[in-house]
Amino acid sequence: MASWFPLITVSGKVAKQIGVSMDGAALSSYSKASAAIARAYSYIIMNISGVRAMVEDKCEPGHEARQGVCIGDNMEMSPWPPLHVRYGIDAEDSAVTMFWPQERTEGHGFNAESCFQTMFYIHYQGWDRGCCYMMTPGFARALAREGFKSQEEVLDYVCEYCRQPATEINYRWMIENNHLPSNVQLPFDHNASAKKFWSTDHMMIVVAGSDYDATCINLAGGGEHGGPACVKIDLPENWDALVEEYSDLVPTYLPY
Numbered sequence: 001m002a003s004w005f006p007l008i009t010v011s012g013k014v015a016k017q018i019g020v021s022m023d024g025a026a027l028s029s030y031s032k033a034s035a036a037i038a039r040a041y042s043y044i045i046m047n048i049s050g051v052r053a054m055v056e057d058k059c060e061p062g063h064e065a066r067q068g069v070c071i072g073d074n075m076e077m078s079p080w081p082p083l084h085v086r087y088g089i090d091a092e093d094s095a096v097t098m099f100w101p102q103e104r105t106e107g108h109g110f111n112a113e114s115c116f117q118t119m120f121y122i123h124y125q126g127w128d129r130g131c132c133y134m135m136t137p138g139f140a141r142a143l144a145r146e147g148f149k150s151q152e153e154v155l156d157y158v159c160e161y162c163r164q165p166a167t168e169i170n171y172r173w174m175i176e177n178n179h180l181p182s183n184v185q186l187p188f189d190h191n192a193s194a195k196k197f198w199s200t201d202h203m204m205i206v207v208a209g210s211d212y213d214a215t216c217i218n219l220a221g222g223g224e225h226g227g228p229a230c231v232k233i234d235l236p237e238n239w240d241a242l243v244e245e246y247s248d249l250v251p252t253y254l255p256y
Contacts, residue, residue, distance in 0.1 A: 014235065014239075015073065016076075027134070034069075038070040075207075096230070099204060099222050116157065116158065116161070129222070130202025130227075138212075140207045169190075
């Protein structure tokens with residue numbers, strides 16, 4: 001019923017080696033590697049999982065990115081460790097992280113205050129929906145300059161202070177759809193403030209995009225229904241040798 005799409009994030013050295021998009025226009029499908037991975041995943045969903053339009057997938061409007069989006073976490077431009085380190089995987093390894101967002105909002109920030117104003121701009125009615133914050137290197141550095149030394153510190157701040165009046169929460173929908181939280185007490189007084197995020201379990205940060213400005217894309221949704229889930233990539237033992245051996249091969253196609 002929901003209009004989510006698969007967001008595939010590749011982190012670690014393999015992202016750059018295979019050409020996954022992580023610089024300017026990272027969310028666009030200009031990179032052949034990103035486009036191929038995302039499209040292959042959508043075919044897996046349809047042909048192996050058996051998801052058919054208006055049969056298993058009963059989303060009312062659909063989603064323009066249902067075919068998937070694949071981006072890379074730009075660890076060279078990030079002030080923090082790679083995304084997969086947060087999930088207990090060694091920094092020198094590579095990994096794939098899956099998330100299923102729905103909502104997309106965009107904003108900018110030149111200091112911590114304006115950065116968080118952008119990150120707080122999340123539509124919320126109920127349940128632990130989570131969010132992937134895809135921020136450009138300039139946006140990430142603006143937060144790091146003001147003392148946020150890790151992704152965890154940024155997400156903890158958002159989880160604590162990203163609030164709204166409880167009147168904005170769709171209590172009736174949450175009750176009827178069995179989405180009341182088991183570990184978070186919602187306010188009885190609906191005029192009191194309530195957290196938009198119940199935990200950081202379904203929140204993540206990806207540093208990608210150009211270094212032209214300081215922009216953050218809030219890709220909210222998924223949450224307790226869809227990740228994030230991070231898995232280490234098991235590369236062949238001779239992977240580095242293979243990369244070196246074929247590094248002089250240049251594709252003949254024109255970039256698009």
